[in-house]
Amino acid sequence: MKLGLPIALLALALSTPARAQTPADFYRGKTLALDVGFNPGGGYDVYARLFAKHFPRFLHPEGTPGAPSVVVRNMPGAGSVIAANHLASRAAADGTEFGLVASTAALEPLFGVAQTQYDGRDFVWLGSANREPGACFASAASGVASARDLFERGMLTGTAGTSSLLVPTTLNNVLGAKLKLVRGYAGTSALMLAIERGEVQGMCGMVQGALETEHPDWLANGLVKPVLQIGLERWAGFGDAPLVTEFVKNPDDAQLLRLLIGWSIMGRPFLAPPKTPPERALFLRTAFAAMMADAEFRADARKSRAGIDPIGAADIAAFLQSAYATPRDIVDKARAITRESQ
DSSP: OOOOHHHHHHHHHHHSOOOOOOHHHHHTTOEEEEEESSOTTSHHHHHHHHHHHHGGGGTSOTTSSOOOEEEEEEOOOGGGHHHHHHHHHTSOOSSSEEEEOOGGGGGHHHHTOSOOOSOGGGSEEEEESOOOOEEEEEETTSOOOSHHHHHHTOEEEEOOSTHHHHHHHHIIIIIOOOEEEEOOOSSHHHHHHHHHHTSSSEEEESOHHHHHHHOTHHHHTTSEEEEEEESSSOOGGGTTOOBGGGGOOSHHHHHHHHHHHGGGGGOSEEEEOTTOOHHHHHHHHHHHHHHHHOHHHHHHHHHTTOOOOOEEHHHHHHHHHHHHTSOHHHHHHHHHHHHHTO
16 A cells, blocks of 8 residues: 555655754844943944944855844943843853953952852853953153153043053052042043043053054054053054063062953953853854954954954963962952952
8 A cells, every 4th residue: 555645755754863953053043132241332332343243144154044133232331240240140041142341351250349140261252353452551742751650750540440440550559650540431432532632641451442443543643652561462563662561570469460451361352151052152152263264354344443363262261260260369459459440
């Protein structure tokens, strides 16, 4: 007895193993979210918009229907800890929600200042588009000509929270700088306007990216001068300005400085929630790395004046493992300094 055609097809379907869903299958047609820990309009927003525009191409086979889309959601507050808390405890952990936060947010649980709900090592770090070298800049009109001036005569230094407050506070407490802090500016753009108006003489922090996007002429025309490089490695773009580590006087201060400013090597990192499925986490990291190398993405970044100098997820994870292993007495000193910078 012959099987009818519908019954034969059903029998064939039941006897053929179902194809496992691939990550690309999962992302087909989905609307994804990117939670940004800062207000619209600043340097973080530039990188967020680039991510939203280009990342979907690397989650779905190009040229096929059903590419996902990314919606940017700004979640400012507490130096992006609010966004990090959301990602840790309330965001979808299925690979459909990402974040862009300050590097400092990854270490906040160590410092104990903000009300964190996470361990920075638990996130799925995708990488960073840039290394965000930092510096202390002095305006041409300030009379501050060298790093030595920061320690001898001081500088009227504007702050807008996050690195622009933590970095000068660290320099004063760890290295004995004489920076006079003017607090309360609402973001880097407002702080740069204050420098233009002469309200302050300069600023310290991870501001190279902001200079590139908002005032690319400042360095080229000598309107500001980098007098001290902030970070663990030199950046050629800041010329012969000395590195902050050159002013360290003992091993404890070296460890303290690494903890308080070493996060600069993370740049402006992208991440996904803890417990994102491993196969999707690997897929996302691979897609992020591919985007960083993509010619179309890099050309668009140049148009937006967004520097691209990628940092891999493994490098970020390695730094965080090292930072969280810092001896408790050094962490306690760092905690006291970060409290002062709130």
